[in-house]
Amino acid sequence: MSYSFVEIEKQKTWVIKSVFVFLLAFYFVIAEILWLVTKAFFSEPLASGLPGRAPLFTPAEALLVFAVSLLLAYTHWYFSTKDMISGILTMLDAHSPDKKDSYHRVFKNVVDEVSIATGGMHIDCYVVPVSGMNAFAISDGKGASVIGVTEGLLSRLNRSQLEAVVGHEAAHIASGDSLSTTVICSLFGIYAALLDVVNRLTMKDSSDRDDYGVNVGARFAAYLVIVSVILAVVKQVNLLLNMFISRQREYRADAVAVRLTRNPIALAESLYIISKGWRGVGAVPGSLAPLFIMNTDLKAFDESDGLFPDLFSTHPPVRQRLAILLGMAHADLAGLKKSIRPLPKVPADTGKVPPEDVFESPVKDWILYKDNSWQGPFTMADLLSLGIDPSSWISNVREGIIKHAAEDTAVTQAIRDRAGKGPAGATAGGDCPRCKQSLAEMLYEGAPVLDCGFCGGIYAKRNVVSRVLARENYSFSQEVKDMADSLQKVMWLSPRPNHYRITDPLDCPYCGKKMYRGFFSYGLPVEIDRCPACDSIWFDRNELEMLQYLIEENRVLEIGSR
Amino acid sequence: MVAVFILLIVVIAAVLWLIGAYNGLVQLKLRVTNGWAQIDVQLKRRHDLIPNLVETAKGYMKFEKETLESVIKARTQATQATSVKDKEGAENLLTGALRSLFAVSEKYPELKANQNMLALQEELTSTENKIAFARQYYNDEVTRYNTTVKMFPTNTVASMFGFTAAEFFELKDLAEKEPPKVSFA
Numbered sequence: 001m002s003y004s005f006v007e008i009e010k011q012k013t014w015v016i017k018s019v020f021v022f023l024l025a026f027y028f029v030i031a032e033i034l035w036l037v038t039k040a041f042f043s044e045p046l047a048s049g050l051p052g053r054a055p056l057f058t059p060a061e062a063l064l065v066f067a068v069s070l071l072l073a074y075t076h077w078y079f080s081t082k083d084m085i086s087g088i089l090t091m092l093d094a095h096s097p098d099k100k101d102s103y104h105r106v107f108k109n110v111v112d113e114v115s116i117a118t119g120g121m122h123i124d125c126y127v128v129p130v131s132g133m134n135a136f137a138i139s140d141g142k143g144a145s146v147i148g149v150t151e152g153l154l155s156r157l158n159r160s161q162l163e164a165v166v167g168h169e170a171a172h173i174a175s176g177d178s179l180s181t182t183v184i185c186s187l188f189g190i191y192a193a194l195l196d197v198v199n200r201l202t203m204k205d206s207s208d209r210d211d212y213g214v215n216v217g218a219r220f221a222a223y224l225v226i227v228s229v230i231l232a233v234v235k236q237v238n239l240l241l242n243m244f245i246s247r248q249r250e251y252r253a254d255a256v257a258v259r260l261t262r263n264p265i266a267l268a269e270s271l272y273i274i275s276k277g278w279r280g281v282g283a284v285p286g287s288l289a290p291l292f293i294m295n296t297d298l299k300a301f302d303e304s305d306g307l308f309p310d311l312f313s314t315h316p317p318v319r320q321r322l323a324i325l326l327g328m329a330h331a332d333l334a335g336l337k338k339s340i341r342p343l344p345k346v347p348a349d350t351g352k353v354p355p356e357d358v359f360e361s362p363v364k365d366w367i368l369y370k371d372n373s374w375q376g377p378f379t380m381a382d383l384l385s386l387g388i389d390p391s392s393w394i395s396n397v398r399e400g401i402i403k404h405a406a407e408d409t410a411v412t413q414a415i416r417d418r419a420g421k422g423p424a425g426a427t428a429g430g431d432c433p434r435c436k437q438s439l440a441e442m443l444y445e446g447a448p449v450l451d452c453g454f455c456g457g458i459y460a461k462r463n464v465v466s467r468v469l470a471r472e473n474y475s476f477s478q479e480v481k482d483m484a485d486s487l488q489k490v491m492w493l494s495p496r497p498n499h500y501r502i503t504d505p506l507d508c509p510y511c512g513k514k515m516y517r518g519f520f521s522y523g524l525p526v527e528i529d530r531c532p533a534c535d536s537i538w539f540d541r542n543e544l545e546m547l548q549y550l551i552e553e554n555r556v557l558e559i560g561s562r
Numbered sequence: 563m564v565a566v567f568i569l570l571i572v573v574i575a576a577v578l579w580l581i582g583a584y585n586g587l588v589q590l591k592l593r594v595t596n597g598w599a600q601i602d603v604q605l606k607r608r609h610d611l612i613p614n615l616v617e618t619a620k621g622y623m624k625f626e627k628e629t630l631e632s633v634i635k636a637r638t639q640a641t642q643a644t645s646v647k648d649k650e651g652a653e654n655l656l657t658g659a660l661r662s663l664f665a666v667s668e669k670y671p672e673l674k675a676n677q678n679m680l681a682l683q684e685e686l687t688s689t690e691n692k693i694a695f696a697r698q699y700y701n702d703e704v705t706r707y708n709t710t711v712k713m714f715p716t717n718t719v720a721s722m723f724g725f726t727a728a729e730f731f732e733l734k735d736l737a738e739k740e741p742p743k744v745s746f747a
Contacts, residue, residue, distance in 0.1 A: 102680065109688035116600060117695035159687070262698070354681040381617055443677055 015180040016141075020077060023187065027069035027076075035065050076187070084140045084186040091288065092136075094126035094148050100353050101467065102446035103154045110163050111147055114170045117260045121174060123147050127154070129463055131470035133274045136291040137169035137178040138185075145173040151470035156277070157270050158343060164257060164267035165274075168293055171256030177249040181290050247316045250293075254321055258328060268325040269340050275318040290314040348474040348545050350442035350451050350458075366411075369393035369402075380414055390415065430509035432457055433529075433538060439509060444544070445471045450509065456541035459509050465537055468544065469551055476549045484526070484546035491525035510534040524550050583719040590707040594728050597700030598646075601731060604693045605640070605653065611689060612637045612660075615682045619663065622673035629666050633659040646729045653733055660686070697731050704728045 080087075097104035104127060111125040126148035128134075133153040139145035147169045149162075157165065172178040258264045274294050289295050295315045326332060366383045367376030369392070377397055378386070388394065390406035405411045431438055432452035439450035439459060445468045449460040460468070505514040508531035515529040515538060526547045529538040539547075616630050623630065636659040640652040664683075667673055674680075708727045711720040719725075 102677075102684070105681070106684060106688075109684065109691075113688060113691045113695055116604075116692050117699060119597075119699050120600065163691075260695075349675075351675065351677040351680075354678045379617075 015177075016183055019180065019183060019187070020073070023077060024069060024073040027072045028066060031065045031069045031072070032062075035061065080186040081140070081183055084182050085138055085144055085146055087186060088138050088182065088288065088291070089126060089146065089148070092128050092148065094128045095463070097125055097127050098448065098464075100441075100443070100448040102443060103151075103467075103471065106159065107149060107154055107162065107166075110159065110166050111170075114163065114166045114260060117167070118170055118174055121145070121170070123170060123173065125149075127151060129466045129470070131155075131278070131466075133157075133277045135165050135169055135293045137172040138182040138291060139173050139178045140182065141179060145178065147173070151467050152277070153274070155471035155473065156273060156343070160261075160263055160266040161270035161273070163261050164263055165270050165293060167257035167261040168253050168267065170260065171253040172249070175249070175252060175256060177253075178291075181249075185288050185291055247313055250316050250321065251324065254325060258325070264325045264328040265331060265336070265339070268322055268329070268331075268336055271318060271321055271325070272336060273340065294318070343473065345473060345475040348444075348476055348480075348548075350444050350449075353441050353443055353448055365397045367395050367397060380410070383411070384414055388415070430512070432459075433506035433509055433515070434540070444468060445473055445548075447471075458539045458544050460537060460539075462535045462537060465544075469548060472548075472552055474545070474548065476545050480542055480545045481549055483542065484549045487525050487546065488550060491522075495522075505529070506538060508534055508536070509538070510536060520547055523554075526550065580719060583716050584723060587707075587710060587716065587720060587723070587725050590703070590710055591725065591728075593703045594700070594707050597696065597703045598731075600696040601693060601700055604689055604696050605649070608656075608686070608689045608693065609637055609641050611682060611686050612656075615663075615679075615686065618676065618678050618682060619667060619673060622670045622676070623667065626663075626666050629659075629663050633663050635659075646731055650732055657733070693733065697733055701730050704730055 097108050099105065107127065108125055111123055115121050115123045122143075122145070124144070124146045126146055128148060128150045130150050131152040132150055133156060135147070135149040135153055137145065137147050147166055149165065153165065154162070169178075172181070254267060257267055261267070271294070322333065322336075326336060366378045366380060367374050368378060368383060368386060368388060369375075370386065374395075383394070388405050388411075390404065390412070392405045393402060394405050394408065394411065395402045396408070405415065432455060434457055435452060435454045437452060437454050439452055441448055442451040443449075444451065444458060444460075447460070447464050447467045449458050449464060449468070451458050505517060506529050507513070508515050511531065511533050513531060513533055515531045517527060517529050519525045520528050524547055526543055528543055528547075529540075530536070531538070612633060616633055619626075620630060633656070636652070636656040640649070640656045643649045643652040667679075710716050711725050711727050
């Protein structure tokens with residue numbers, strides 16, 4: 001109890017060192033075997049029969065092999081730990097939180113809160129835009145650390161549950177075990193990256209030289225051999241290196257998280273919810289799984305006890321983690337299940353994006369000429385409530401220039417906002433492709449989208465759409481549900497081709513190019529307009545809601561059937 | 563000769579222990595100060611947010627003048643408090659006033675749906691949590707420091723160099739369930 005979080009951070013370096021020694025030993029064995037094989041094939045004694053008198057290797061040779069393997073291990077180490085955090089974040093496709101997005105703001109706040117509980121450790125936060133539920137922590141030796149969560153986790157946990165999960169991840173960072181996990185995962189990252197490069201090169205080559213049939217075949221065979229060898233190596237080393245990643249660290253992190261947030265029930269609830277849901281994190285290489293709060297695949301191996309799983313599994317059984325946490329709170333599983341309630345829903349609607357300065361105290365720096373005298377100083381809000389119009393004489397005490405209200409851009413904007421015309425974000429995007437009115441930036445399911453106040457259409461970037469589709473805060477009208485159900489029914493009865501020509505394609509509000517109309521996907525037969533150039537989607541009224549409704553229906557089926 | 567030697571060793575050991583104990587106390591005290599600074603930062607943040615909250619609520623809650631005024635009054639008091647004990651009282655008063663403001667705001671669905679209000683409420687909740695965590699950290703550090711100050715033998719060093727026990731900081735929780743005070747006067 002008497003340790004500070006900064007102190008224990010330094011005690012974990014031995015794990016890192018032993019990982020390096022392991023890597024060195026690994027390369028030494030490989031290089032030695034290669035050397036022996038080479039020698040066996042090309043040296044003199046073998047040509048005349050058995051190895052015979054000559055020793056297998058001399059000390060000098062062993063030293064040489066050692067030097068080579070040291071060089072290899074160091075190079076591998078250097079390149080894979082050079083830029084660990086950004087490398088892993090790229091692999092996971094994680095992004096910094098969007099300041100305007102209300103879910104992301106909550107996440108950022110929660111991370112800040114937990115960082116205060118640790119005594120002021122600096123933690124960056126990232127979001128992975130997938131609907132599975134999971135969270136991870138990474139840190140490098142230079143003191144930078146990152147906590148990341150998936151969009152699905154943000155949308156399906158309440159505030160205290162999210163806090164518990166972030167507390168768990170902060171515990172990994174504070175105790176230093178996320179550093180060793182990050183190093184180990186980065187060591188594999190290089191294999192994954194290598195595989196990727198080989199993949200890309202081979203793909204490109206074979207398509208470039210399509211006419212050299214034989215060449216392609218030969219290359220493909222060679223490629224298969226190389227890939228399978230690399231894969232086999234990665235798999236074995238992966239399994240061995242997992243020995244360094246103890247299962248115990250998850251129990252420890254749970255315990256420290258409880259110490260930080262003083263809320264074992266919230267952590268138990270979130271673990272239960274995550275374990276019942278889909279925890280995939282997109283196309284993540286399996287070797288990154290140790291980073292996460294729960295293994296990205298559901299494996300029987302993780303859920304079993306015994307020496308072998310204890311050694312090689314990176315995550316302890318969920319039921320044991322739950323049992324420990326529930327023991328702390330004197331609660332039981334039945335009670336926990338009962339206490340978990342689905343988050344409340346609100347009818348689908350858009351709301352104005354809060355201005356950037358919403359948290360700053362209003363400054364009283366305006367004076368107004370009214371009733372034959374200068375009055376003030378006032379805040380901007382006061383100024384408006386005093387009933388000014390564009391011809392009122394005003395002055396900002398900081399500028400000291402007397403002018404009409406209409407001459408000041410900030411005041412004009414404020415008057416316009418009050419009148420309900422052209423909200424702040426109106427200039428951000430172009431015009432509605434249907435009614436040619438300017439689009440306004442609004443929050444839809446907490447995500448900033450461009451909305452047409454007249455026809456109810458919504459224009460959003462694809463990554464924003466994926467955020468919206470991961471969330472379930474909105475409830476939908478019967479009309480929307482019926483339309484969506486009938487769309488799906490019609491699709492089942494008579495499947496139609498996806499892309500077809502329409503006589504009048506809409507213009508993209510961003511770039512003005514023609515958009516393509518088609519299904520969102522075959523499973524979700526809602527027709528939408530996409531602009532491939534801007535990577536954005538235009539939804540006519542109700543289309544986004546129908547899509548959300550259909551996705552949510554499918555998701556309920558998936559979790560319920562497990 | 564041997565006796566002198568032993569005495570010398572004992573004296574050196576005592577001096578070394580004294581230095582260690584003193585430095586330990588200084589370190590602990592610094593942590594306490596640091597913890598308090600963190601609380602202060604968050605309290606200030608809380609005070610900064612309240613005028614905006616009241617400003618946003620004003621437009622919708624025309625008939626709740628009293629509630630809004632009591633929040634403003636409590637905030638003014640809280641900003642003027644200086645000592646740990648004073649702050650404790652003033653902040654608890656402010657928490658009470660905010661709690662009744664949020665309870666009353668339930669009656670105004672338009673206000674509840676206002677994105678500015680939601681953002682401010684989220685920011686205030688976050689600040690409350692930060693205060694709670696900063697307080698938790700501070701109180702933990704105060705416990706460690708006070709234990710060292712009061713426990714033998716370090717208490718002798720503490721009294722020698724004038725280290726006195728630090729005060730705990732107790733605060734009510736905003737989320738604590740309490741029936742809102744509704745007056746029909």
